[in-house]
Amino acid sequence: MNQRRHIEPLPLGTQDEPYSKGLMARALMAVGVPGVRAYELARRCDKDLEQRSEQTLELDRLEELAVEVLGETQASGTMRRLRQFAELRDLDLPVLLLVGGATGTGKSTVATESAHRLGITRVTSTDFVRQTMRAFFSQEFMPAIHYSSFEAAAGLREPEQAEDPVIAGFLEQTRNVLVGVRASIDRALEEGWSMVLEGVHLVPGMVPRIDGALVAQCVLTIDDIDAHYGHFMVRDATSEGLRPHEKYTDRLVDIRRIQDHIVTRAHRHGVPVIENSNIETAIGSVIELVLAGAEQVQRV
CATH class of the missing domain: 3.40.50.300 (P-loop containing nucleotide triphosphate hydrolases)
Known part of the structure; x- marks a missing residue:
């Protein structure tokens, strides 16, 4: 059995672990989003959850917010890398x-x-x-x-x-x-x-x-x-x-x-x-x- 990489799951928030701006920003920076933009998107996600009285951010909604904050081109690359990171985490x-x-x-x-x-x-x-x-x-x-x-x-x-x-x-x-x-x-x-x-x-x-x-x-x-x-x-x-x-x-x-x-x-x-x-x-x-x-x- 291989030792899996210590890649955290994408922090979209759960009932047990509420959404965290810091964790989301860190995940975004890990896939190459510059620090300032990563925190900007993380804060936008937090505000969106608050406005909708939700605790969990859907992946599709994250993509929509990424386009809003980062622009379509950078958002597309960011989401692609986030999905690739998930595949890497599960790679045996x-x-x-x-x-x-x-x-x-x-x-x-x-x-x-x-x-x-x-x-x-x-x-x-x-x-x-x-x-x-x-x-x-x-x-x-x-x-x-x-x-x-x-x-x-x-x-x-x-x-x-x-x-x-x-x-x-x-x-x-x-x-x-x-x-x-x-x-x-x-x-x-x-x-x-x-x-x-x-x-x-x-x-x-x-x-x-x-x-x-x-x-x-x-x-x-x-x-x-x-x-x-x-x-x-x-x-x-x-x-x-x-x-x-x-x-x-x-x-x-x-x-x-x-x-x-x-x-x-x-x-x-x-x-x-x-x-x-x-x-x-x-x-x-x-x-x-x-x-x-x-x-x-x-x-x-």
Whole structure:
């Protein structure tokens, strides 16, 4: 039996649990309605119930009010996603969301927020797997995992044999780390857990085939080099210097070369590439990917 996602039923109100503006607004934001508009619609629903002396809001009435507040186009998309969320909640399969991309593309932020909206409580990273493996495998035995992904060329035993040492080192590290990643995925599937996994090592075409789950994989990118640079500056500031930007900005050319390699492989293997210049748009695209997958599974 799989552990279902912790997606709450649409809070339309019942005799035992009266309608709540806060819960409705949260449900609307989970499907991508901006906060201000979500609360506006939630308040409109509350007023409608009060005017009709009702405790329960019918789904059709919610749709009418959504059109009134959000407009027909946004209301249509919102209602579609709300129905898809209901299908996802009832799906008798664990969900495995894989968020790849180069260093500094916002993977952890997108993965964490997507997990929250999807009701998935387990979020981990391939870098956590790499750090764990470092405790068990010495640098002499498995050198590649003892460096950052863009520095892994230093772990190559014969770097002069590589056409591009940066890419060769990264791929060597990826092959090693994916052994541990596979073990983490297998454990999750054995227990029926849904999980969000993010990391640079989730390279399209290198992740092993996964059965017994709804698998959604994507790659995040930052197309603009200045925006990419800015991500590292922000990360430095928010980590209070624990992640100094120089480590990354000094190697930005190599990081972006790895990004180009990952994106090329994504296109080759049909994995969606999501440009992350706007965090809300990127999260929405990831959520849509999962919901579309659930809808497809339900139709089979």
